[in-house]
Amino acid sequence: MTTILRGNIIHAPAFGTLETIPRGYLVLEDGIIQGVFPDLPERYGGCPVEDCGQALIMPSFADLHLHAPQYPMLGMGMDLPLLDWLDTYTFRTEARFEDTDYARRVYRQLARELIAWGTTRVAMFSSRHTDATLILMEELENAGVTGYVGKVNMDRSSGPAQEGTEESVRETLRWLENCHFAHIKPILTPRFTPSCSDGLLEALGKLAAERNLPVQSHLSENTGEITWVRELHPDCGQYWETYDKYGLWKPGTLMAHCVYSDRREQEAMAGSGVWAVHCAASNLNLCSGTAPVRELIARGVHVALGSDIAGGDQLAMSRAAVMAIRASKIRRMEAGGDFLTVPEAYYLGSTAGHLYFGGGAGFEIGHKLHAIVVDDSSLPEPARELTLAERFERSIYLMEKEHIRAVYSEGRLLPRPADGR
Amino acid sequence: MTTILRGNIIHAPAFGTLETIPRGYLVLEDGIIQGVFPDLPERYGGCPVEDCGQALIMPSFADLHLHAPQYPMLGMGMDLPLLDWLDTYTFRTEARFEDTDYARRVYRQLARELIAWGTTRVAMFSSRHTDATLILMEELENAGVTGYVGKVNMDRSSGPAQEGTEESVRETLRWLENCHFAHIKPILTPRFTPSCSDGLLEALGKLAAERNLPVQSHLSENTGEITWVRELHPDCGQYWETYDKYGLWKPGTLMAHCVYSDRREQEAMAGSGVWAVHCAASNLNLCSGTAPVRELIARGVHVALGSDIAGGDQLAMSRAAVMAIRASKIRRMEAGGDFLTVPEAYYLGSTAGHLYFGGGAGFEIGHKLHAIVVDDSSLPEPARELTLAERFERSIYLMEKEHIRAVYSEGRLLPRPADGR
Numbered sequence: 001m002t003t004i005l006r007g008n009i010i011h012a013p014a015f016g017t018l019e020t021i022p023r024g025y026l027v028l029e030d031g032i033i034q035g036v037f038p039d040l041p042e043r044y045g046g047c048p049v050e051d052c053g054q055a056l057i058m059p060s061f062a063d064l065h066l067h068a069p070q071y072p073m074l075g076m077g078m079d080l081p082l083l084d085w086l087d088t089y090t091f092r093t094e095a096r097f098e099d100t101d102y103a104r105r106v107y108r109q110l111a112r113e114l115i116a117w118g119t120t121r122v123a124m125f126s127s128r129h130t131d132a133t134l135i136l137m138e139e140l141e142n143a144g145v146t147g148y149v150g151k152v153n154m155d156r157s158s159g160p161a162q163e164g165t166e167e168s169v170r171e172t173l174r175w176l177e178n179c180h181f182a183h184i185k186p187i188l189t190p191r192f193t194p195s196c197s198d199g200l201l202e203a204l205g206k207l208a209a210e211r212n213l214p215v216q217s218h219l220s221e222n223t224g225e226i227t228w229v230r231e232l233h234p235d236c237g238q239y240w241e242t243y244d245k246y247g248l249w250k251p252g253t254l255m256a257h258c259v260y261s262d263r264r265e266q267e268a269m270a271g272s273g274v275w276a277v278h279c280a281a282s283n284l285n286l287c288s289g290t291a292p293v294r295e296l297i298a299r300g301v302h303v304a305l306g307s308d309i310a311g312g313d314q315l316a317m318s319r320a321a322v323m324a325i326r327a328s329k330i331r332r333m334e335a336g337g338d339f340l341t342v343p344e345a346y347y348l349g350s351t352a353g354h355l356y357f358g359g360g361a362g363f364e365i366g367h368k369l370h371a372i373v374v375d376d377s378s379l380p381e382p383a384r385e386l387t388l389a390e391r392f393e394r395s396i397y398l399m400e401k402e403h404i405r406a407v408y409s410e411g412r413l414l415p416r417p418a419d420g421r
Numbered sequence: 422m423t424t425i426l427r428g429n430i431i432h433a434p435a436f437g438t439l440e441t442i443p444r445g446y447l448v449l450e451d452g453i454i455q456g457v458f459p460d461l462p463e464r465y466g467g468c469p470v471e472d473c474g475q476a477l478i479m480p481s482f483a484d485l486h487l488h489a490p491q492y493p494m495l496g497m498g499m500d501l502p503l504l505d506w507l508d509t510y511t512f513r514t515e516a517r518f519e520d521t522d523y524a525r526r527v528y529r530q531l532a533r534e535l536i537a538w539g540t541t542r543v544a545m546f547s548s549r550h551t552d553a554t555l556i557l558m559e560e561l562e563n564a565g566v567t568g569y570v571g572k573v574n575m576d577r578s579s580g581p582a583q584e585g586t587e588e589s590v591r592e593t594l595r596w597l598e599n600c601h602f603a604h605i606k607p608i609l610t611p612r613f614t615p616s617c618s619d620g621l622l623e624a625l626g627k628l629a630a631e632r633n634l635p636v637q638s639h640l641s642e643n644t645g646e647i648t649w650v651r652e653l654h655p656d657c658g659q660y661w662e663t664y665d666k667y668g669l670w671k672p673g674t675l676m677a678h679c680v681y682s683d684r685r686e687q688e689a690m691a692g693s694g695v696w697a698v699h700c701a702a703s704n705l706n707l708c709s710g711t712a713p714v715r716e717l718i719a720r721g722v723h724v725a726l727g728s729d730i731a732g733g734d735q736l737a738m739s740r741a742a743v744m745a746i747r748a749s750k751i752r753r754m755e756a757g758g759d760f761l762t763v764p765e766a767y768y769l770g771s772t773a774g775h776l777y778f779g780g781g782a783g784f785e786i787g788h789k790l791h792a793i794v795v796d797d798s799s800l801p802e803p804a805r806e807l808t809l810a811e812r813f814e815r816s817i818y819l820m821e822k823e824h825i826r827a828v829y830s831e832g833r834l835l836p837r838p839a840d841g842r
Contacts, residue, residue, distance in 0.1 A: 072804045075818030076811055078746070079762045096804040106802055287750050287760070313743075313818045322734075325499070329708050330751055339708070341500045381527055383493045383517040390497055397496030397734045400821065 003028040004044060007052030007373065009036055010392045011059050011362030012351050015297065018343035019362065020388035025049070026057060028369055031411015036363050055405060056374040056388070056395060059362055061317030062121035062147070062353020063114070065216070065256040065277040065306025068136050069094045069103075069127040071110045073310045078285050082222065085286070089310075091159030094127040094152075103132035104139070110315075111143035116401045116416075117316045118372035120409035121357050122147040123216055123254050123277075123306075125189055128154055128163050130175040137184045144407070144414040146370075147357055150189025150216055151175045153204060158195045169203045176211070183410055187254075192218035193229045193242045205247030215248045219276075220265065221257035222288040240268050249274060252356075256306055257282075258296065259289045266292075270300035275356060277304055278348065280327035281320060282311030290327040293348075294337060304352040305345075318399045321345040342393045368411035375405045424449040425465060428473030428794065430457055431813045432480050432783030433772050436718065439764035440783065441809035446470070447478060449790055452832015457784050476826060477795040477809070477816060480783055482738030483542035483568070483774020484535070486637070486677040486698040486727025489557050490515045490524075490548040492531045494731045499706050503643065506707070510731075512580030515548040515573075524553035525560070531736075532564035537822045537837075538737040539793035541830035542778050543568040544637055544675050544698075544727075546610055549575055549584050551596045558605045565828070565835040568778060571610025571637055572596045574625060579616045590624045597632070604831055608675075613639040614650045614663045626668030636669045640676035640686075640697075643709040647681060661689050670695060673777075677727055678703075679717065680710040687713075691721035696777060698725055699769065701748035702741060703732030711748040714769075715758060725773040726766075739820045742766040763814045789832035796826045 005028070009021040027034040027044055035041075040049070070093060077089040097103045114122065122140070126133035126149055133151040140149065151172060155165045163171065172188075179186045188204050190196045196204075208215055220226055220239050233242045240261075243249040251273030258276040261269070269276060278291050296303050305320045306312070314320065321342075328339040340348075351361055360367030374395050386394075395403070407414045426449070430442040448455040448465055456462075461470070491514060498510040518524045535543065543561070547554035547570055554572040561570065572593060576586045584592065593609070600607045609625050611617045617625075629636055641647055641660050654663045661682075664670040672694030679697040682690070690697060699712050717724050727733070728741045735741065742763075749760040761769075772782055781788030795816050807815075816824070828835045 072801045074801055075815035076807075078814070078818065079760075093804040102802075102804075109801060284747050284750055287754055289754060326705050326747075329705055333708055333710060334755070339500075380493045380495055380530060381523075383514040383523075386497075393499070394496035397499065 001030055002044065002047045003031070004040070004047050004049045005052060005057055006049050007055050007057040008388050008391070009057045009363065010388055012343050012347040013362035013364065015347045016341070016344050018389055018392065020392070022388055026363060028411065031368050033360065033363050033365055033367055033369055035365055052373050054377065056376065056391060058372055058374060058392070059350045059354065060118050060120040060370040060372045060407060060409065061350050062304065062356070063119045063307050063317050063320070064123045064254060064275070064304040064353050064356060065279055066122065066309045067125045068107060068110055069097045069132070070310035072096070072106055074315070075313045076310070078313065082286050087159060091161055095159070095161040097127040097129045097132040100131050100135060103129070103135045107136045107139040111139040111145055113315055114145050115143050115407050115409070115414055116404065118404045118407055119315070119317050120144065120146060120370045120407065121353055121359070123187060123356070124149045125216070126151050128152045128161055128168070128171070130171045133175055134178055137179065137181050141181045141184045144409040146183035146410055148185055148187035148214060148216070150187040152189050152191050153200055154191040154195040155200050156195050156197050158191065165197055165200050168200055172204070172207065187214045187216050188248070190217050190248065192225070193239065194225065194232060201242070201246040201248065208250070209247055214252045214254070215250065216254040217243065217248070217256070219255035219258050220260040221283070222286070223260060226260060238265050240265050244268070256308065257288070257291065259283055259291045261292070261296070266296055266299045266301055269296070275302040275304060277306040278324055279306040279308035279312055280323040281313060282308035284323070284327065285313060286311050290331045292331070293324065293328060293340065302352065302356070303348055304356055305349040316399070317349045318396050321349040321396055324348060342396050346396055369408045370410070371408040372404050373406040374399060374403050376403060378403070422451055423465065423468045424452070425461070425468050425470045426473060426478055427470050428476050428478040429809050429812070430478045430784065431809060433764050433768040434783035434785065436768045437762065437765050439810055439813065441813070443809055447784060449832065452789050454781065454784050454786055454788055454790055456786055473794050475798065477797065477812060479793055479795060479813070480771045480775065481539050481541040481791040481793045481828060481830065482771050483725065483777070484540045484728050484738050484741070485544045485675060485696070485725040485774050485777060486700055487543065487730045488546045489528060489531055490518045490553070491731035493517070493527055495736070496734045497731070499734065503707050508580060512582055516580070516582040518548040518550045518553040521552050521556060524550070524556045528557045528560040532560040532566055534736055535566050536564050536828050536830070536835055537825065538739070539825045539828055540736070540738050541565065541567060541791045541828065542774055542780070544608060544777070545570045546637070547572050549573045549582055549589070549592070551592045554596055555599050558600065558602050562602045562605045565830040567604035567831055569606050569608035569635060569637070571608040573610050573612050574621055575612040575616040576621050577616050577618050579612065586618055586621050589621055593625070593628065608635045608637050609669070611638050611669065613646070614660065615646065615653060622663070622667040622669065629671070630668055635673045635675070636671065637675040638664065638669070638677070640679050641681040642678035642704070643707070644681060659686050661686050665689070677729065678709070678712065680704055680712045682713065682717070687717055687720045687722055690717070696723040696725060698727040699745055700727040700729035700733055701744040702734060703729035705744070705748065706734060707732050711752045713752070714745065714749060714761065723773065723777070724769055725777055726770040737820070738770045739817050742770040742817055745769060763817050767817055790829045791831070792829040793825050794827040795820060795824050797824060799824070
């Protein structure tokens, strides 16, 4: 089936590159991109055209680090130090997901909100609860969100929701047996080194190898954590080596934060194909710092963005992109260097994430469409006609849910969900 | 006429103090606050009660620094250095307000959006155009926004919209003659020292004294500007003295930014009753720095918040408060000290601004009601029942226009405007 979308087409096929095709045509066969054309090729002359008018058609967003069971505490506890925040909010909130009815309600709302904000691919932490994790995967799948979800493993220093080591491994196997979703796949998720015993890390590393499963965790988020990891693993020179020691440091491993990753750690990432997920809002909210994004990219590390709710306070990846720009400006003020431009931040929040999951670089031929249609007509009347690049820029800064008129995921137009629960 | 509102009442009567009255009563006579009560006093027993259910009733926001004619460029040019940003966007956009039809359309939308976001008091820069400034005042008045608006004076280094010195004075007089609005009053507005000749500053200083008019301008926003001011006024030891020299530095003078105000400049502010307006988003967007908010407050300077659109990219003062918190966390990471808590930032973005205009400290008896009613029921279902302080905190972080169910200004409930133009 041929589908043709017409509108102002904008994408970022490479870091720092923004391509704009005014009133162009995006041609799909069964949801797979056949090309982007300024004029419609003759061979498609007989096909109906879905005309989006003056709206912007852009690749959707990808959120490569967020904690689903922290959604209920979004925007709370931000005045607390990290450890109090974990004790007062995080562990207690996550423990609630023992209750599968509660999980169903919260995860249904989360999945709908992700789509409403134009996020169609995620790499997500669940809680330790197998059943709630399966519910989360089902709700994401039903809403049209694709990607990876991980049952969290944590058998140490993790508050009321902590598991036993054997229980953690057994539940992980039970979870994996029940992952039968078309577009949401499992990812192994040791919470972070301090919350996993050596035995658990070892078992997860074996599982990752045997079943060829991807891995996600946290790395070098703040200085206290790094000291703690050093105490726990005196044989490891650096934090990343605690993952490497157990076979969890491998191509496609996602490491959130990397705020304090120095040259050696960055080179270890580049050398192993480990990805860094930059979570600027969370790093500022929790006073962690600002990650060396340009350095990571210059050293050949793949970088994508994460909302990191609920350390981050906003689910919208357009806002995560703006916050990445802000964090880069803070680094510039402290130490010089270039900040991230809007097209660069958008690349990290969209293209990079899609590439992680095997998607295309922008609207690349042969890939299923992941896109949003942005109607910016209610934004302030400009002083002169704007270029598409300018409309793109202000849309990234000003986009509210109401401006996202349509969302495509895996080649199909999603039904616009009702807001709220 | 007696009006009684019932709901979850929250206000910040002092810096750092948050008072919450669950399901309390706010009693008004002709829009003037008679008191806040946990239980309704017997004398009001016969009066009808407007029940807001579980919604939060909070004082509205006050925006003490924003540029109305920059609204059309919101969220644009953020990748440009300050001078290019001024030349490419600011001066050209402001020059468009020669066209009164355009001004009417843009200012009507701006006024409605301010109310939709719960901002009921402003101190605002217009452009140099007298007619557009009067249109702005009329649109604000009609929408229910109160406060001060200034026709901008600029006869030097100000691009295509620059005025002659005599023209600037003459037009200021014509503007003042035509300011006949109940709730929007004039404020003298020399753009900033570099864009005003000595003659113009002198004339404005005289006018301020003769007619007892308040003054607003910019101070110590970035280091380049400070150097420039020193070159222009070699007789002045510090930037603030260029305003003082011409009688513009006086009680109630509003100075936006104060990022680089040192101890001496801060003491000059405190000593003269000059207010600092903190514009955190703008200071980060333009790589200016972070203002010493706690230092200013500790030295006795009155501080309020400004959105500073379009250096700032968000009109919502809830977001300006969140950005003030972020900026304070950046300062903390660099130099230690405490960050701003949510109640503190809300005080600066609400109470402080109301006090500037002679309003009350929170819901203070004897003052006309300025309030918003926030319906947070569509926010994520929490893991347990939240305290009002927690609901307040996440509302500040997560508030979207759709959550602001009603807005009161000068004691009256405003009609909910249709969004957009």
